[in-house]
Amino acid sequence: MLEVHTIDELREALAAERMKGRSIGFVPTMGYFHEGHITLMKEAKKRADTAVVSIFVNPTQFGPNEDLDKYPRDLDRDRSMAQEAGVDILFTPSAEEIYPEGYASYVDVIGITRVLCGKSRPGHFRGVATVVTKLLNIVQPNIALFGEKDWQQLAVIKKLVADLNIDIEIVGMPTVREEDGLAMSSRNIYLAPEERSAALIISKSLKLAQNMVDNGEGDASNILSALRGAIEGEGLVELEYLEICDPESLVPVKEITADTLIAIAARVGAARLIDNALIRPQLENTGDLV
Ligand code: AMP
Numbered sequence: 001m002l003e004v005h006t007i008d009e010l011r012e013a014l015a016a017e018r019m020k021g022r023s024i025g026f027v028p029t030m031g032y033f034h035e036g037h038i039t040l041m042k043e044a045k046k047r048a049d050t051a052v053v054s055i056f057v058n059p060t061q062f063g064p065n066e067d068l069d070k071y072p073r074d075l076d077r078d079r080s081m082a083q084e085a086g087v088d089i090l091f092t093p094s095a096e097e098i099y100p101e102g103y104a105s106y107v108d109v110i111g112i113t114r115v116l117c118g119k120s121r122p123g124h125f126r127g128v129a130t131v132v133t134k135l136l137n138i139v140q141p142n143i144a145l146f147g148e149k150d151w152q153q154l155a156v157i158k159k160l161v162a163d164l165n166i167d168i169e170i171v172g173m174p175t176v177r178e179e180d181g182l183a184m185s186s187r188n189i190y191l192a193p194e195e196r197s198a199a200l201i202i203s204k205s206l207k208l209a210q211n212m213v214d215n216g217e218g219d220a221s222n223i224l225s226a227l228r229g230a231i232e233g234e235g236l237v238e239l240e241y242l243e244i245c246d247p248e249s250l251v252p253v254k255e256i257t258a259d260t261l262i263a264i265a266a267r268v269g270a271a272r273l274i275d276n277a278l279i280r281p282q283l284e285n286t287g288d289l290v
Contacts, residue, residue: 001083003090007138010091014052014139017088022049026141028132031055032072032186033081036176040145041085043173052139053082054091056098060106061127067270072189091139098134107133109156109163112250116152116263117274120240125156132157136168144168149175149183151261151276155250175275177203183275190271198236199268205230206277209244209262213279218256220244231266240265240272247278256281 004010017024025048027040044051055078062068075092082090106126112118113125136144146154154172161170176184181203182196191199205227212223224242231239245252247261256279263276 001079001087001090003079003092005092005094006097007093010052010089010138013089014050017050023143024048024050024052024139024141026135026139026144027051027053028135028144028146029053029055030057030071030186031078032074032189033078034176034184034186034188036147036149036184038081038085039176040147040173041082041087043171044143044145045086045088047143047145047171048141050088051086052089052091052141053087054093054135054139056091056093056131056135058098058127058131059095060099060130061124063121063123066121067187072186098131106130107160107164109160112152112155112159115245115250116241116243117265118152120265125153128153129156129160133160133164133166136161136166141168143171145171145173147175148172148276149185150274151247151263152250155248181207183273185271185273187271187273190269192269195236195269195271198234199266199271199273201231201234201237202264202266202273202275205264206262206275210277210279213256213282216282218282220252220254220256220260223256223262227262227264231264236268238267240267244279 002013025044027044029037041051041053057071059068107129108126109129118125146157158170161168180200182200209223209227217223227242231237242264243252244260244262253260259278259280261276262279265274
Protein backbone atom coordinates (compact mmCIF):
# COMPACT_ATOMS: atom_id res chain seq x y z
CA MET A 1 0.00 0.00 0.00
CA LEU A 2 1.28 3.41 -0.97
CA GLU A 3 0.69 6.28 1.48
CA VAL A 4 0.76 9.86 0.23
CA HIS A 5 0.22 13.18 1.99
CA THR A 6 0.00 15.68 -0.85
CA ILE A 7 -2.41 16.21 -3.72
CA ASP A 8 0.48 16.23 -6.23
CA GLU A 9 1.81 12.88 -5.03
CA LEU A 10 -1.69 11.40 -5.14
CA ARG A 11 -2.37 12.70 -8.66
CA GLU A 12 0.92 11.25 -9.86
CA ALA A 13 0.14 7.84 -8.36
CA LEU A 14 -3.38 7.89 -9.81
CA ALA A 15 -2.13 8.88 -13.28
CA ALA A 16 0.11 5.79 -13.24
CA GLU A 17 -2.90 3.60 -12.33
CA ARG A 18 -5.00 5.10 -15.11
CA MET A 19 -2.16 4.61 -17.62
CA LYS A 20 -2.40 0.90 -16.82
CA GLY A 21 -6.12 1.05 -17.61
CA ARG A 22 -7.13 0.47 -14.00
CA SER A 23 -10.46 1.71 -12.66
CA ILE A 24 -10.47 3.58 -9.35
CA GLY A 25 -12.74 3.11 -6.33
CA PHE A 26 -12.65 5.71 -3.59
CA VAL A 27 -13.64 5.70 0.10
CA PRO A 28 -13.35 9.04 1.94
CA THR A 29 -13.12 8.70 5.73
CA MET A 30 -12.14 10.50 8.92
CA GLY A 31 -10.17 7.47 10.12
CA TYR A 32 -10.28 5.53 13.40
CA PHE A 33 -11.43 2.56 11.40
CA HIS A 34 -14.01 -0.04 12.34
CA GLU A 35 -15.71 -2.80 10.38
CA GLY A 36 -18.04 -0.28 8.67
CA HIS A 37 -15.07 1.44 7.05
CA ILE A 38 -13.44 -1.89 6.18
CA THR A 39 -16.61 -3.10 4.41
CA LEU A 40 -16.53 0.00 2.20
CA MET A 41 -12.84 -0.57 1.38
CA LYS A 42 -13.37 -4.22 0.47
CA GLU A 43 -16.34 -3.30 -1.71
CA ALA A 44 -14.22 -0.62 -3.44
CA LYS A 45 -11.62 -3.27 -4.20
CA LYS A 46 -14.33 -5.61 -5.51
CA ARG A 47 -15.87 -3.01 -7.79
CA ALA A 48 -12.68 -1.31 -9.01
CA ASP A 49 -9.08 -2.28 -9.74
CA THR A 50 -7.45 0.27 -7.46
CA ALA A 51 -8.86 1.17 -4.05
CA VAL A 52 -8.05 4.64 -2.72
CA VAL A 53 -8.91 5.64 0.86
CA SER A 54 -8.54 9.11 2.36
CA ILE A 55 -8.23 9.89 6.05
CA PHE A 56 -9.01 13.51 6.78
CA VAL A 57 -10.73 14.88 9.87
CA ASN A 58 -12.35 17.75 8.04
CA PRO A 59 -12.37 20.90 10.19
CA THR A 60 -15.06 22.67 8.12
CA GLN A 61 -17.74 20.11 9.03
CA PHE A 62 -17.31 20.58 12.80
CA GLY A 63 -19.14 23.32 14.66
CA PRO A 64 -17.29 25.57 17.14
CA ASN A 65 -18.38 23.51 20.17
CA GLU A 66 -18.00 20.10 18.57
CA ASP A 67 -15.37 17.36 18.96
CA LEU A 68 -12.83 18.29 16.24
CA ASP A 69 -9.90 18.30 18.66
CA LYS A 70 -11.08 15.23 20.53
CA TYR A 71 -12.07 13.21 17.45
CA PRO A 72 -10.33 9.82 17.86
CA ARG A 73 -7.22 9.30 15.74
CA ASP A 74 -4.85 6.33 15.36
CA LEU A 75 -3.01 6.44 12.07
CA ASP A 76 -0.77 3.43 12.76
CA ARG A 77 -3.73 1.19 13.45
CA ASP A 78 -5.68 2.62 10.48
CA ARG A 79 -2.71 2.06 8.17
CA SER A 80 -2.45 -1.63 9.00
CA MET A 81 -6.24 -2.15 8.82
CA ALA A 82 -6.36 -0.49 5.39
CA GLN A 83 -3.47 -2.58 4.15
CA GLU A 84 -5.17 -5.73 5.45
CA ALA A 85 -8.37 -4.74 3.61
CA GLY A 86 -6.46 -4.56 0.31
CA VAL A 87 -6.31 -0.78 -0.07
CA ASP A 88 -3.80 0.32 -2.71
CA ILE A 89 -3.39 4.01 -1.93
CA LEU A 90 -3.92 5.78 1.40
CA PHE A 91 -4.22 9.58 1.21
CA THR A 92 -3.56 11.38 4.51
CA PRO A 93 -3.45 15.11 3.78
CA SER A 94 -2.92 17.87 6.34
CA ALA A 95 -5.58 20.55 6.89
CA GLU A 96 -3.30 23.07 5.11
CA GLU A 97 -3.08 20.79 2.07
CA ILE A 98 -6.87 20.79 1.70
CA TYR A 99 -7.54 24.35 2.88
CA PRO A 100 -4.45 26.45 2.07
CA GLU A 101 -4.31 30.03 3.25
CA GLY A 102 -6.83 32.18 1.40
CA TYR A 103 -9.17 29.26 0.74
CA ALA A 104 -12.59 30.75 -0.15
CA SER A 105 -14.86 28.28 -2.00
CA TYR A 106 -17.70 26.24 -0.48
CA VAL A 107 -20.39 23.92 -1.79
CA ASP A 108 -23.83 24.41 -0.28
CA VAL A 109 -26.59 21.95 -1.13
CA ILE A 110 -29.81 23.64 -0.09
CA GLY A 111 -33.07 21.95 1.01
CA ILE A 112 -32.12 18.51 2.31
CA THR A 113 -29.26 19.94 4.40
CA ARG A 114 -31.64 22.06 6.45
CA VAL A 115 -33.43 19.18 8.20
CA LEU A 116 -32.42 16.36 10.59
CA CYS A 117 -28.68 16.74 11.42
CA GLY A 118 -28.56 19.98 9.43
CA LYS A 119 -30.86 21.63 11.98
CA SER A 120 -28.72 20.86 15.00
CA ARG A 121 -25.40 21.16 13.16
CA PRO A 122 -25.68 24.32 11.04
CA GLY A 123 -22.89 24.43 8.45
CA HIS A 124 -22.05 20.74 8.91
CA PHE A 125 -23.23 19.64 5.47
CA ARG A 126 -21.63 22.66 3.82
CA GLY A 127 -18.32 21.35 5.20
CA VAL A 128 -19.13 17.79 4.12
CA ALA A 129 -20.26 18.83 0.62
CA THR A 130 -17.17 21.01 0.18
CA VAL A 131 -14.63 18.41 1.24
CA VAL A 132 -16.31 15.58 -0.67
CA THR A 133 -16.46 17.70 -3.83
CA LYS A 134 -12.76 18.53 -3.43
CA LEU A 135 -11.81 14.92 -2.78
CA LEU A 136 -13.87 13.69 -5.75
CA ASN A 137 -12.12 16.29 -7.95
CA ILE A 138 -8.70 15.32 -6.63
CA VAL A 139 -9.16 11.53 -6.94
CA GLN A 140 -11.54 11.50 -9.94
CA PRO A 141 -12.56 7.92 -9.18
CA ASN A 142 -14.95 5.80 -11.24
CA ILE A 143 -16.94 5.03 -8.11
CA ALA A 144 -17.05 6.37 -4.57
CA LEU A 145 -18.56 4.46 -1.65
CA PHE A 146 -20.38 5.81 1.40
CA GLY A 147 -22.23 4.26 4.34
CA GLU A 148 -26.00 4.39 4.78
CA LYS A 149 -25.31 4.91 8.50
CA ASP A 150 -24.93 8.58 7.50
CA TRP A 151 -28.06 8.50 5.35
CA GLN A 152 -28.47 12.26 5.06
CA GLN A 153 -24.81 12.67 4.12
CA LEU A 154 -25.24 10.06 1.38
CA ALA A 155 -28.36 11.88 0.12
CA VAL A 156 -26.44 15.19 0.07
CA ILE A 157 -23.57 13.64 -1.89
CA LYS A 158 -25.91 12.02 -4.42
CA LYS A 159 -27.59 15.41 -4.85
CA LEU A 160 -24.39 17.41 -5.35
CA VAL A 161 -22.98 14.83 -7.79
CA ALA A 162 -26.20 15.02 -9.82
CA ASP A 163 -26.55 18.81 -9.62
CA LEU A 164 -22.89 19.56 -10.43
CA ASN A 165 -22.67 16.95 -13.22
CA ILE A 166 -19.87 15.03 -11.54
CA ASP A 167 -19.49 11.82 -13.52
CA ILE A 168 -18.84 9.43 -10.64
CA GLU A 169 -21.01 6.53 -9.50
CA ILE A 170 -22.03 6.95 -5.85
CA VAL A 171 -22.59 3.66 -4.02
CA GLY A 172 -24.37 3.43 -0.65
CA MET A 173 -23.54 0.48 1.62
CA PRO A 174 -25.68 -0.94 4.46
CA THR A 175 -24.90 -0.01 8.05
CA VAL A 176 -22.53 -2.39 9.79
CA ARG A 177 -23.58 -3.10 13.38
CA GLU A 178 -22.12 -4.65 16.50
CA GLU A 179 -23.64 -8.03 17.35
CA ASP A 180 -26.09 -6.42 19.76
CA GLY A 181 -27.32 -3.95 17.13
CA LEU A 182 -25.35 -0.78 17.97
CA ALA A 183 -24.35 0.92 14.71
CA MET A 184 -20.56 1.00 14.45
CA SER A 185 -19.12 4.49 14.79
CA SER A 186 -15.72 5.94 15.60
CA ARG A 187 -17.52 7.94 18.28
CA ASN A 188 -18.63 4.79 20.17
CA ILE A 189 -15.22 5.00 21.88
CA TYR A 190 -16.61 7.93 23.90
CA LEU A 191 -19.20 5.65 25.58
CA ALA A 192 -18.71 4.45 29.16
CA PRO A 193 -19.99 0.86 29.69
CA GLU A 194 -23.38 1.92 31.10
CA GLU A 195 -23.79 4.46 28.30
CA ARG A 196 -22.91 1.77 25.75
CA SER A 197 -25.78 -0.39 27.11
CA ALA A 198 -28.20 2.53 27.22
CA ALA A 199 -27.33 3.45 23.61
CA LEU A 200 -28.80 0.13 22.46
CA ILE A 201 -32.27 1.68 22.76
CA ILE A 202 -31.50 3.53 19.51
CA SER A 203 -31.20 0.45 17.31
CA LYS A 204 -33.89 -1.34 19.34
CA SER A 205 -36.36 1.45 18.67
CA LEU A 206 -35.68 1.19 14.92
CA LYS A 207 -36.65 -2.49 15.18
CA LEU A 208 -39.71 -1.57 17.23
CA ALA A 209 -40.83 0.76 14.42
CA GLN A 210 -40.59 -2.03 11.85
CA ASN A 211 -42.45 -4.40 14.21
CA MET A 212 -45.26 -1.88 14.63
CA VAL A 213 -45.57 -1.51 10.86
CA ASP A 214 -45.51 -5.30 10.41
CA ASN A 215 -48.37 -5.47 12.91
CA GLY A 216 -50.49 -3.09 10.88
CA GLU A 217 -49.55 0.36 12.25
CA GLY A 218 -49.22 2.82 9.40
CA ASP A 219 -49.60 6.13 11.21
CA ALA A 220 -46.22 7.81 11.63
CA SER A 221 -47.31 9.84 14.67
CA ASN A 222 -48.26 6.66 16.58
CA ILE A 223 -44.90 5.12 15.78
CA LEU A 224 -43.08 8.30 16.78
CA SER A 225 -44.80 8.51 20.15
CA ALA A 226 -44.12 4.83 20.94
CA LEU A 227 -40.44 5.30 20.08
CA ARG A 228 -40.14 8.58 21.91
CA GLY A 229 -41.56 6.87 25.03
CA ALA A 230 -39.07 3.99 24.72
CA ILE A 231 -36.08 6.29 24.19
CA GLU A 232 -37.07 8.74 26.91
CA GLY A 233 -37.34 5.75 29.27
CA GLU A 234 -33.53 5.44 29.04
CA GLY A 235 -32.22 8.06 31.44
CA LEU A 236 -28.78 8.31 29.85
CA VAL A 237 -30.08 8.91 26.32
CA GLU A 238 -31.07 12.42 25.36
CA LEU A 239 -33.04 12.47 22.12
CA GLU A 240 -32.00 15.18 19.67
CA TYR A 241 -34.40 14.26 16.87
CA LEU A 242 -36.60 11.38 15.80
CA GLU A 243 -38.20 11.63 12.38
CA ILE A 244 -40.05 9.56 9.85
CA CYS A 245 -39.49 10.91 6.37
CA ASP A 246 -39.17 10.26 2.67
CA PRO A 247 -35.78 8.58 2.09
CA GLU A 248 -34.80 10.92 -0.77
CA SER A 249 -36.38 14.30 -0.07
CA LEU A 250 -36.19 13.81 3.74
CA VAL A 251 -39.61 15.49 3.99
CA PRO A 252 -41.65 14.08 6.93
CA VAL A 253 -44.38 11.60 6.02
CA LYS A 254 -47.61 10.92 7.90
CA GLU A 255 -48.43 7.43 6.64
CA ILE A 256 -46.10 4.53 5.95
CA THR A 257 -47.23 3.56 2.45
CA ALA A 258 -43.84 3.10 0.82
CA ASP A 259 -40.28 2.52 2.01
CA THR A 260 -39.75 5.23 4.59
CA LEU A 261 -36.73 6.45 6.51
CA ILE A 262 -36.74 6.57 10.25
CA ALA A 263 -33.83 8.63 11.55
CA ILE A 264 -32.59 9.21 15.09
CA ALA A 265 -29.93 11.41 16.67
CA ALA A 266 -29.25 11.27 20.38
CA ARG A 267 -26.65 12.29 22.90
CA VAL A 268 -25.34 9.59 25.17
CA GLY A 269 -22.72 10.98 27.53
CA ALA A 270 -20.07 12.72 25.43
CA ALA A 271 -21.15 10.98 22.22
CA ARG A 272 -23.62 12.23 19.67
CA LEU A 273 -24.94 9.10 17.95
CA ILE A 274 -27.03 8.78 14.82
CA ASP A 275 -28.79 5.79 13.34
CA ASN A 276 -31.50 5.12 10.80
CA ALA A 277 -33.42 2.38 9.04
CA LEU A 278 -35.66 2.02 6.06
CA ILE A 279 -39.02 0.73 7.16
CA ARG A 280 -41.03 -1.20 4.67
CA PRO A 281 -44.82 -0.87 4.55
CA GLN A 282 -46.81 -3.87 5.66
CA LEU A 283 -46.65 -6.38 2.82
CA GLU A 284 -50.07 -7.13 1.42
CA ASN A 285 -51.05 -10.61 2.43
CA THR A 286 -51.85 -12.22 -0.91
CA GLY A 287 -51.95 -15.69 0.66
CA ASP A 288 -55.79 -15.71 0.78
CA LEU A 289 -56.05 -15.03 -2.91
CA VAL A 290 -54.25 -18.13 -4.19
P1 AMP B 1 -16.42 8.54 8.86
O1 AMP B 1 -14.99 8.11 9.02
O2 AMP B 1 -17.23 8.38 10.10
O3 AMP B 1 -16.55 9.88 8.20
O4 AMP B 1 -17.05 7.52 7.85
C1 AMP B 1 -16.49 7.24 6.60
C2 AMP B 1 -17.46 6.45 5.78
O5 AMP B 1 -17.79 5.24 6.47
C3 AMP B 1 -18.79 7.19 5.55
O6 AMP B 1 -19.24 6.94 4.23
C4 AMP B 1 -19.69 6.57 6.58
O7 AMP B 1 -21.05 6.63 6.22
C5 AMP B 1 -19.19 5.14 6.58
N1 AMP B 1 -19.58 4.46 7.82
C6 AMP B 1 -19.39 4.91 9.08
N2 AMP B 1 -19.92 4.04 9.96
C7 AMP B 1 -20.47 3.04 9.24
C8 AMP B 1 -21.17 1.82 9.56
N3 AMP B 1 -21.43 1.47 10.83
N4 AMP B 1 -21.57 1.03 8.55
C9 AMP B 1 -21.32 1.37 7.27
N5 AMP B 1 -20.66 2.48 6.89
C10 AMP B 1 -20.25 3.30 7.86
